[in-house]
Amino acid sequence: MKSAVVQLPGLNRDRDMIAALTKIGGKAPVTVWQTETEIPADVDLIVIPGGFSYGDYLRCGAIAARMPVMQAIKAKAEAGVKVLGVCNGFQILLEAGMLPGALMRNASLKFVCKEIRLEVTNAETDFTRAYEKGQILRCPVAHHDGNFFADAETAARIEGNGQVVFRYAEGTNPNGSLNDIAGVINERGNVLGMMPHPENLIEAAHGGSDGRGLFASALDVIAA
């Protein structure tokens, strides 16, 4: 299983993401720059990490979503390649129209940087099969615009389809997200976006490893 990490000006979680993929997958991901128009043919998982691409100007992720590399990522997603967007990566996937909904300013208007509890609400995806449905994970969040919103019709559809993969566990919603939604997958099940940072909880030095399962699932190394 070969992975790729996207690098854009202003993203700053790429190193953490590369470390997580390397440690859990056993080999380093390739990196893909904003101007590239092709993703290497043998890549099975593309990850857009967190940060503040293009200074969060206009709207978080809005400018990144229109860079040439996103056309290449869209084409790969349509061909069935797995795509994971974390934090700013989630915002970029939404702005690119690859996932339903939008992320708005946190209801508190404050940047939140803390650990929350994350409930796995769908453990049957390619990204979550290492977990159990209903399992509660510890996971850090760090964002200013993580307040998930979708109109009533879209919200009903994604809830009904099981596209809500992660929810903030009761009492830990840090941003006012609709239905405590923390992570959403596309209908086909190969594009996942989430606000929390599983890459920052993968080993003892982080104080826990609850985030490992996501990468083990996505990289298909559950047995290892």
Added chain:
Amino acid sequence: MIKARVTVTLKNGVLDPQGKAIEGALSSLGFDGVGHVRQGKVFDLELQTADKAKAEAELKDMCEKLLANTVIENYTIALA
């Protein structure tokens, strides 16, 4: 050259935490009787064309592709 102003506002029903905060700040400054406050964005653009219809079509395209996120926002276009 044509000058244009694009105004982007949140759709009805979309929660606007910043508008709410401004509402609260106005009230604490003693401005009574202020109802809902909604925040938006204004873009002033200069277009190198004299063709108004073309300008309008192009601006609409710009709004759909970049200036507004039509999942949560509406836009209006005004030519000077």
